[in-house]
Amino acid sequence: MASRRRMLLKVIILGDSGVGKTSLMNQYVNRKFSNQYKATIGADFLTKEIQFEDRLFTLQIWDTAGQERFQSLGVAFYRGADCCVLVHDVNVMKSFESLSNWREEFLIQASPSDPENFPFVVLGNKIDVDGGNSRVVSEKKAKAWCASKGNIPYFETSAKEGFNVEAAFECIAKNALKNEPEEEMYIPDTIDVARERQQKSSGCEC
Amino acid sequence: MTSNASSSSFSDEDEESAGQKPKTGSIDYSPDAIENQLPSIALNTSIDEEKVSVADDHHEPVTEIARGSSREIEPERLISSTGESNLSTETGVWRNSSKVEVDGATSSPCSSGYAGEMGTSSGTASTSGADDIQELRNNSSSVGNDGEVLHSAQWVPGKRHVDEDDTCMSWRERKKHFFVLSHSGKPIFSRYGNEHKLAGFSATLQAIISFVKDGGDRIHLIRAGKHQVVFLVKGPIYLVCISCTEEPYESLRGQLELLYGQMVLILTESVSRYFEKNPKFDMTPLLGGTDAVFSSLFHAFSWNPASFLHAYTCLPLPCATRQAAAAILQDVSDSGVIYSMLMCKYKVVSLVGAQKAPLHPDDMLLLANFVMTSESFSPICLPRYNAMAFLHAYVHYFDDDTYLVLLTSNSDAFFHLKDCRIQIENVLVKSNVLSDIQRSLLEGGMRVENLPLYPSTRYGSLFHNEPSDRSQESLQPGIGGPDGLWHFIYRSMNLDQYVSSKFSSPITTHQHQKRLYRAYQKLYASMHDKETGPHKTQFKRDGNYVLLCWVTTDFELYAAFDPLADKGSAIRICNRVCQWVKDVENEIFLLGGGSTFAW
Ligand SMILES: Nc1nc2c(ncn2[C@@H]2O[C@H](COP(=O)(O)OP(=O)(O)O)[C@@H](O)[C@H]2O)c(=O)[nH]1
Numbered sequence A: 001m002a003s004r005r006r007m008l009l010k011v012i013i014l015g016d017s018g019v020g021k022t023s024l025m026n027q028y029v030n031r032k033f034s035n036q037y038k039a040t041i042g043a044d045f046l047t048k049e050i051q052f053e054d055r056l057f058t059l060q061i062w063d064t065a066g067q068e069r070f071q072s073l074g075v076a077f078y079r080g081a082d083c084c085v086l087v088h089d090v091n092v093m094k095s096f097e098s099l100s101n102w103r104e105e106f107l108i109q110a111s112p113s114d115p116e117n118f119p120f121v122v123l124g125n126k127i128d129v130d131g132g133n134s135r136v137v138s139e140k141k142a143k144a145w146c147a148s149k150g151n152i153p154y155f156e157t158s159a160k161e162g163f164n165v166e167a168a169f170e171c172i173a174k175n176a177l178k179n180e181p182e183e184e185m186y187i188p189d190t191i192d193v194a195r196e197r198q199q200k201s202s203g204c205e206c
Numbered sequence B: 001m002t003s004n005a006s007s008s009s010f011s012d013e014d015e016e017s018a019g020q021k022p023k024t025g026s027i028d029y030s031p032d033a034i035e036n037q038l039p040s041i042a043l044n045t046s047i048d049e050e051k052v053s054v055a056d057d058h059h060e061p062v063t064e065i066a067r068g069s070s071r072e073i074e075p076e077r078l079i080s081s082t083g084e085s086n087l088s089t090e091t092g093v094w095r096n097s098s099k100v101e102v103d104g105a106t107s108s109p110c111s112s113g114y115a116g117e118m119g120t121s122s123g124t125a126s127t128s129g130a131d132d133i134q135e136l137r138n139n140s141s142s143v144g145n146d147g148e149v150l151h152s153a154q155w156v157p158g159k160r161h162v163d164e165d166d167t168c169m170s171w172r173e174r175k176k177h178f179f180v181l182s183h184s185g186k187p188i189f190s191r192y193g194n195e196h197k198l199a200g201f202s203a204t205l206q207a208i209i210s211f212v213k214d215g216g217d218r219i220h221l222i223r224a225g226k227h228q229v230v231f232l233v234k235g236p237i238y239l240v241c242i243s244c245t246e247e248p249y250e251s252l253r254g255q256l257e258l259l260y261g262q263m264v265l266i267l268t269e270s271v272s273r274y275f276e277k278n279p280k281f282d283m284t285p286l287l288g289g290t291d292a293v294f295s296s297l298f299h300a301f302s303w304n305p306a307s308f309l310h311a312y313t314c315l316p317l318p319c320a321t322r323q324a325a326a327a328i329l330q331d332v333s334d335s336g337v338i339y340s341m342l343m344c345k346y347k348v349v350s351l352v353g354a355q356k357a358p359l360h361p362d363d364m365l366l367l368a369n370f371v372m373t374s375e376s377f378s379p380i381c382l383p384r385y386n387a388m389a390f391l392h393a394y395v396h397y398f399d400d401d402t403y404l405v406l407l408t409s410n411s412d413a414f415f416h417l418k419d420c421r422i423q424i425e426n427v428l429v430k431s432n433v434l435s436d437i438q439r440s441l442l443e444g445g446m447r448v449e450n451l452p453l454y455p456s457t458r459y460g461s462l463f464h465n466e467p468s469d470r471s472q473e474s475l476q477p478g479i480g481g482p483d484g485l486w487h488f489i490y491r492s493m494n495l496d497q498y499v500s501s502k503f504s505s506p507i508t509t510h511q512h513q514k515r516l517y518r519a520y521q522k523l524y525a526s527m528h529d530k531e532t533g534p535h536k537t538q539f540k541r542d543g544n545y546v547l548l549c550w551v552t553t554d555f556e557l558y559a560a561f562d563p564l565a566d567k568g569s570a571i572r573i574c575n576r577v578c579q580w581v582k583d584v585e586n587e588i589f590l591l592g593g594g595s596t597f598a599w
């Protein structure tokens, strides 16, 4: 009954500026790609409805800017995230090396209840560039890093060609869902008039 | 890129805006005229100093108060004019900071782009909300009847326009939006449209609130052309109103407070604890099935003065009838009932409490919105009584309008309370209370045409009126009361109650009534403005009315007259209204005294 209801999943995309976060999101949500680079300053939000095992979900995707500036959103930005996507550009080593920082940053800011098992997904983007000849981060290297961080799922993508984007986000949604905590019973207090009266009367006898 | 609140056309929007139409008509700047006459109004109160303030309609004080400082955020507009541009680049609040931007998403169908694909904001301004048009149509038949009774009947409970989202033109054109979201930016409630489809929009609101919050500040208001965006942060719950109704900021903020109160009534405030434990906590399922409660509240914002007066009103009844009702409620309240209320729609017939603390009028409004079914027993929370805990409410409707509410702390009390109800019902039927209530609904109440001539030596009553009791001055019946009096609201300060005259010609249509309430609401806000007020009196003339407001420590009187009414006679009439209220107070108010209720 309660599990039949539609759920909203908050997904955060992190990574250095220019790795293709906004492009991946646009490719996934709108099936569009633009070569024009327009830096995201701050945050951008897209939503997408997905169906999974006969249930409807809404993905609320929070795109961020890689610049330090975006940190102005602070904790509020990360709060209540259901999944975190870490993106690097396979043609830029620096962007891969930054992944650790982004992961740390997320865990500190979002402070999820179970950091060990918080769902991350790593995307190695822009595999189309130069037919793969300018590539500096090998699949092996990326997978090794993912394995060392608790078997984070890894996808090689091209936002430009739409390669593997759908599959990656499907995995993101699944992982976000897995992380859903047990439904807690909602039980607020009931006013206990008798007790309140007692307390009052004992307090007033002075 | 100019947008100016006053530059828009009123076209078909006059229902909403004409009541506050600035600069039309004249403002009476001769304070001494009032000053000299007012002391004479004080028939039953003693006021010695009277300061008259003349309403300045041009200035609407909307200030944002943050950490003691006061500043106004006035970006050019919230809604941009092209698909390429967006909220962030054009609003001052962002431009100043230039750190946060909501970018890119403008051309996508699923995007949050409140800004994207929008026409111009004047497009929004010149088209009136479809729902209001609907209301007009529904109410065109109400002429000559008591409007307030009709509204409730015509109001369709439940959420409307559920399929809309922020990409729909119709959604953007709605005059007043309410949103509730969590501190992680997940939507909880939206007045119009589908919460899930509005997830991106909700995230945008969260970004705005959090950005300001992270700067150690608080956002209260964004003005964007005709639109006001009002924010209210209640711990992990964020409430936002986006409105182009020209209601004062204070009123909109008060409505957000009530909206929060309505949620607390349903869930208690301990819902915050769940957010603290788990920021992902989703409270939407807990609100399941309550759409009608919220739509009833939004409806009340436009027609129930209790929503801005923070006072309740009683059904006018002969003294003996109310006493009979109180007596039987008193009987059951000795058996573990905290509050017993006999209500007729949103009006109180009788109210008895076992405890010293009186029920707060806001709690009564929220409770009246909540009860709807023929018989029920459900946990509810009275935010002003104890926001953290539930009480249990037994509700039973005796007929379409009249219902009993018994509040207890005992969750097993259903059968006991049902027995109490049967007992109460027997007495109410036997002593004709229920039929008296129906009669009052039909013909009771204060009508401006019946305003008595004073000095009158006779003790007045609203009931058993002989023709001779009627005012000789009610010249032609059908054009209001004497000297152009159209309507009044009298609020007693120490009783927390108000009485409103029945609507009569020419305030007969729903849009007239709504406009008048909006005018009162605005008057109320300006009278209680912390910076320039509180004021004692205000006399205001515009194209629609002469409005006279008088505030003392004992009461507040709001009166509406024909726009051509003479000031001197208006003041004289206000005198008489106060005297009349005093004369019939036994029938229109729930008076303290006796052991029944400690006010
Ligand atoms: N060839 C290629 N270019 C891409 C790909 N993804 C993004 N880009 C380009 O890389 C630049 C930066 O992309 P953007 O999505 O704005 O990066 P962000 O800063 O991480 O949001 C843009 O010029 C994109 O067109 C990709 O998969 N392949």
Ligand SMILES: [Mg+2]
Pocket (backbone or CB within 6 Å): A021, A022, A023, A038, A039, A040, A063, A064, A065
């Ligand atoms: Mg970007």
